[in-house]
Amino acid sequence: MPASHQSSEKPTALIALADGQLFYGKGFGAVGETVAELVFNTAMTGYQEIMTDPSYAGQVVTFTFPHVGNVGVNAEDDETTDPVAAGLVVKWDPTEPSNWRSSEDLVHWLVKRGRIGVGGIDTRRLTRAIRQQGAPHVALAHNPNGEFDIEALVKKARDWKGLVGLDLAKDVTCAQSYRWDEKRWAWPEGYSKRTEPGLKVVAVDYGAKRNILRCLASAGCDVTVLPATATAEDVLALNPDGVFLSNGPGDPAATGAYAVPMIQGVLEKDLPVFGICLGHQMLALALGAKTIKMNHGHHGANHPVKDLTTGKVEITSMNHGFAVDAQTLPAGVTETHISLFDGSNCGIAMKDRPVFSVQYHPEASPGPQDSYYLFDRFAEAMRARRSA
Numbered sequence: 001m002p003a004s005h006q007s008s009e010k011p012t013a014l015i016a017l018a019d020g021q022l023f024y025g026k027g028f029g030a031v032g033e034t035v036a037e038l039v040f041n042t043a044m045t046g047y048q049e050i051m052t053d054p055s056y057a058g059q060v061v062t063f064t065f066p067h068v069g070n071v072g073v074n075a076e077d078d079e080t081t082d083p084v085a086a087g088l089v090v091k092w093d094p095t096e097p098s099n100w101r102s103s104e105d106l107v108h109w110l111v112k113r114g115r116i117g118v119g120g121i122d123t124r125r126l127t128r129a130i131r132q133q134g135a136p137h138v139a140l141a142h143n144p145n146g147e148f149d150i151e152a153l154v155k156k157a158r159d160w161k162g163l164v165g166l167d168l169a170k171d172v173t174c175a176q177s178y179r180w181d182e183k184r185w186a187w188p189e190g191y192s193k194r195t196e197p198g199l200k201v202v203a204v205d206y207g208a209k210r211n212i213l214r215c216l217a218s219a220g221c222d223v224t225v226l227p228a229t230a231t232a233e234d235v236l237a238l239n240p241d242g243v244f245l246s247n248g249p250g251d252p253a254a255t256g257a258y259a260v261p262m263i264q265g266v267l268e269k270d271l272p273v274f275g276i277c278l279g280h281q282m283l284a285l286a287l288g289a290k291t292i293k294m295n296h297g298h299h300g301a302n303h304p305v306k307d308l309t310t311g312k313v314e315i316t317s318m319n320h321g322f323a324v325d326a327q328t329l330p331a332g333v334t335e336t337h338i339s340l341f342d343g344s345n346c347g348i349a350m351k352d353r354p355v356f357s358v359q360y361h362p363e364a365s366p367g368p369q370d371s372y373y374l375f376d377r378f379a380e381a382m383r384a385r386r387s388a
């Protein structure tokens with residue numbers, strides 16, 4: 001069993017919460033400081049996908065599962081080019097990786113990519129603090145000589161303005177449009193390319209995870225990705241069969257300032273539209289509903305969701321700190337999915353139109369694959385429109 005950080009060792013990392021609570025640990029990865037919102041994730045696998053999920057911009061992730069780093073890091077599982085989460089907090093220090101796909105260990109990967117890790121933390125206590133006070137603002141510091149200016153760190157955490165009102169999609173979106181043809185990973189060939197003619201999908205990138213694009217390709221879509229600030233004219237000029245709205249970081253209300261007019265322009269045409277997570281929230285805003293900040297959000301790979309249209313329960317992957325307020329859904333829009341943890345909204349659809357979205361992550365990366373059917377539902381809607 002790896003030893004967690006012992007209190008007799010001099011701590012080399014500090015997590016300072018805005019309310020003054022301090023958590024000392026052992027630093028690894030990059031040296032330095034960062035200020036962010038602190039969330040916890042309950043997934044037992046997929047730390048690499050979690051660290052590289054662009055929706056985690058502005059957040060430090062506490063892993064409630066203790067064995068993080070044990071399968072190393074590989075060249076295939078990044079959800080975007082670099083880690084986006086601001087840092088990670090774990091109970092056990094990462095051990096030597098053991099996995100046939102591992103090409104690097106987590107610690108060096110974090111060093112190269114400038115992300116701080118903190119080990120030896122009582123993550124149950126920290127998670128309880130997050131649940132009790134709502135996702136706190138924190139300053140994370142890693143200093144090998146163990147010296148910390150505690151007051152300054154607490155002040156930095158306190159002064160940080162937080163995610164409400166913050167548009168981060170602009171920071172993580174692609175700079176230019178591009179085509180995507182890689183399909184989902186499968187044994188034994190790994191990733192393969194879509195070669196057959198496909199349904200033309202424009203995916204608007206607010207911080208898209210690669211596995212979402214792969215799921216679209218596997219469902220038969222010929223995907224063109226456009227930057228977050230694309231207008232309805234840009235989207236419609238490509239004459240798509242359907243429009244996809246991606247996940248992404250930050251406050252949907254802030255990103256909605258430019259995304260909502262684009263979505264409303266697209267909705268004037270009778271096109272299938274599918275949104276995931278931030279894309280779900282912005283579709284809801286475009287339809288006239290409101291979003292709210294949750295207490296500590298949902299982050300994990302074990303979240304039960306009920307599909308109200310079929311009565312089926314799916315176990316899902318989630319990562320969101322905002323939610324659509326179902327009370328504000330206008331006439332003509334139904335709630336299609338709810339969380340069985342807290343009843344919060346997890347999906348909407350327009351009545352009589354193939355326009356729908358979910359709050360969770362059907363691309364399952366990391367997490368269960370119960371919800372892949374949504375990509376097929378989107379593809380079927382596009383095929384139906386073509387043959388109408």
Ligand SMILES: NC(=O)CC[C@H](N)C(=O)O
Nearest residue numbers: 055247248277278321322
């Ligand atoms: N995964 C996502 O797209 C997250 C959406 C949004 N930033 C939230 O935290 O709720």
